[in-house]
Amino acid sequence: MRLWNTSILGSDTQLNQHSYYEASVQRPPDAPRLQGTVQADVVVVGGGFAGLSAAIELAQHGRSVVVLEAERVCAGASGRNGGQAIVGIASGQGVPRSQLGREDASRIWGMSLEAIRLIDERIAAFDIDCERTRGYLYVADAPHKARQLQVELETSRRDHGLQTDFVQGADVARYIRSGRYCAAAYESVSGHLHPLKYGLGLARAARALGVRIYEHSPVTGLQRGATVVARTAQGAVQADFAVLAGNCTLAEHGPAVAPEIRARIMPVGTYIIATDPLPESLCERLIPSGAAVCDNNFVLDYFRFSADRRMLFGGRVSYTTRTPRQLGETMRQRMAAIFPELASAPVAYLWGGFVDISMNRAPDFGRVAPNVFYLQGFSGHGVALTGLAGRLVAEAVRGQSDRLDVFARLRHRRFPGGSRFRTPALALAMAWERLRDTW
Numbered sequence: 001m002r003l004w005n006t007s008i009l010g011s012d013t014q015l016n017q018h019s020y021y022e023a024s025v026q027r028p029p030d031a032p033r034l035q036g037t038v039q040a041d042v043v044v045v046g047g048g049f050a051g052l053s054a055a056i057e058l059a060q061h062g063r064s065v066v067v068l069e070a071e072r073v074c075a076g077a078s079g080r081n082g083g084q085a086i087v088g089i090a091s092g093q094g095v096p097r098s099q100l101g102r103e104d105a106s107r108i109w110g111m112s113l114e115a116i117r118l119i120d121e122r123i124a125a126f127d128i129d130c131e132r133t134r135g136y137l138y139v140a141d142a143p144h145k146a147r148q149l150q151v152e153l154e155t156s157r158r159d160h161g162l163q164t165d166f167v168q169g170a171d172v173a174r175y176i177r178s179g180r181y182c183a184a185a186y187e188s189v190s191g192h193l194h195p196l197k198y199g200l201g202l203a204r205a206a207r208a209l210g211v212r213i214y215e216h217s218p219v220t221g222l223q224r225g226a227t228v229v230a231r232t233a234q235g236a237v238q239a240d241f242a243v244l245a246g247n248c249t250l251a252e253h254g255p256a257v258a259p260e261i262r263a264r265i266m267p268v269g270t271y272i273i274a275t276d277p278l279p280e281s282l283c284e285r286l287i288p289s290g291a292a293v294c295d296n297n298f299v300l301d302y303f304r305f306s307a308d309r310r311m312l313f314g315g316r317v318s319y320t321t322r323t324p325r326q327l328g329e330t331m332r333q334r335m336a337a338i339f340p341e342l343a344s345a346p347v348a349y350l351w352g353g354f355v356d357i358s359m360n361r362a363p364d365f366g367r368v369a370p371n372v373f374y375l376q377g378f379s380g381h382g383v384a385l386t387g388l389a390g391r392l393v394a395e396a397v398r399g400q401s402d403r404l405d406v407f408a409r410l411r412h413r414r415f416p417g418g419s420r421f422r423t424p425a426l427a428l429a430m431a432w433e434r435l436r437d438t439w
């Protein structure tokens, strides 16, 4: 085994076989592979939330669209995530405020609210049954983290009107029955859903709008110019525009597609376990509101109950892209430390995926050529924002790029260390942050 695994392809194949989400859906038969040359107004690389959202918006505005997906629709992060649809962006508002000023930072916040609304609009418009639930709980496990949470939420209230109920001490039990947390804050803008059901619903909607989706068709090269040509092993798409929505594996499938954006994100492994279904009374006692929960540690725990009353508990990161040892047992222990009542709950599924983190955790949207757009850097906060990102790219293709450009003005640094040393450098930096979580 290599000490530092620089490739992420295949490293989590085994984990995905145990995904609760995959086990709880009936996927349609595989879409065809691309064969031969086809024409489109827009070629979208990647069939996750971002790519599908762009395809839907473009098709709704009369554009012919081809989506090329390397594996299966939502085989990446979109079909594996915690399902937490959260307002805001992963970096918090500090990055846009300091880089762009208050006005544009507020526009970004407003667009993140639109991202949440867009989920509900699409669920209604396309009749997507995906267990959508409102309610979100931020929790803190130490007094200084409680203060930090309070300050952040107070700023969100003052600047953006986000209403939260912040509680401390014994009142925390109103929202979560765990001795772990000294503070909690509830809001009802954010919430959760079954991500793979949602993603497959988007794919169905895209097809109904005329979008041609090809699976098992990794794009290995992209010829730029007035006409872009996306090449796969057995075919090509000629189009006026390209949208790159390949997330962490874009550079793995097609190193030459857009090498200039590769070092702006890093793949970070994160993992989820799902218990067997639990008694209704226990679920209601542990999280009475049914909210999705997330702590404010740097290496965070995120969890919620599924519609069939399983605890879906996420956390534990890998900055080396290798699956951590004794992963299932470590995850179970973390869950039991928060909810002792779940210590003996059988764990039925364990899976993981890669999050595309940017250096400052702000999303990274822009162009690598006038007619080639990219969307990446969701930094673990993409369930809602990907939908909005697809809409923004579609606007830009139609000649209205002012909203995309607010994001594109955010400055991003490359991860240092070159392709060989980038991963170990990040692992060292993150080990430091993980240590700080325990202070």
Ligand SMILES: Cc1cc2nc3c(=O)[nH]c(=O)nc-3n(C[C@H](O)[C@H](O)[C@H](O)COP(=O)(O)OP(=O)(O)OC[C@H]3O[C@@H](n4cnc5c(N)ncnc54)[C@H](O)[C@@H]3O)c2cc1C
Pocket (backbone or CB within 6 Å): 045, 046, 047, 048, 049, 050, 051, 068, 069, 070, 071, 072, 073, 074, 075, 076, 077, 078, 079, 080, 081, 082, 083, 084, 085, 086, 217, 218, 219, 220, 245, 246, 247, 248, 249, 250, 251, 253, 254, 257, 270, 271, 272, 302, 314, 352, 353, 354, 355, 375, 376, 378, 379, 380, 381, 382, 383, 384, 386
């Ligand atoms: C375990 C886990 C938990 C998470 N939890 C949350 C959460 O609770 N809340 C939240 O907001 N976010 C969460 N996230 C992040 C969120 O899932 C992502 O931000 C979001 O799904 C990204 O969507 P995407 O479309 O950009 O990428 P993906 O869903 O990864 O889609 C990219 C697609 O592109 C394809 N592809 C790549 N390269 C090529 C190529 N060359 N040719 C063709 N196709 C290609 C891939 O196969 C993939 O299907 C989590 C992520 C993970 C992994």
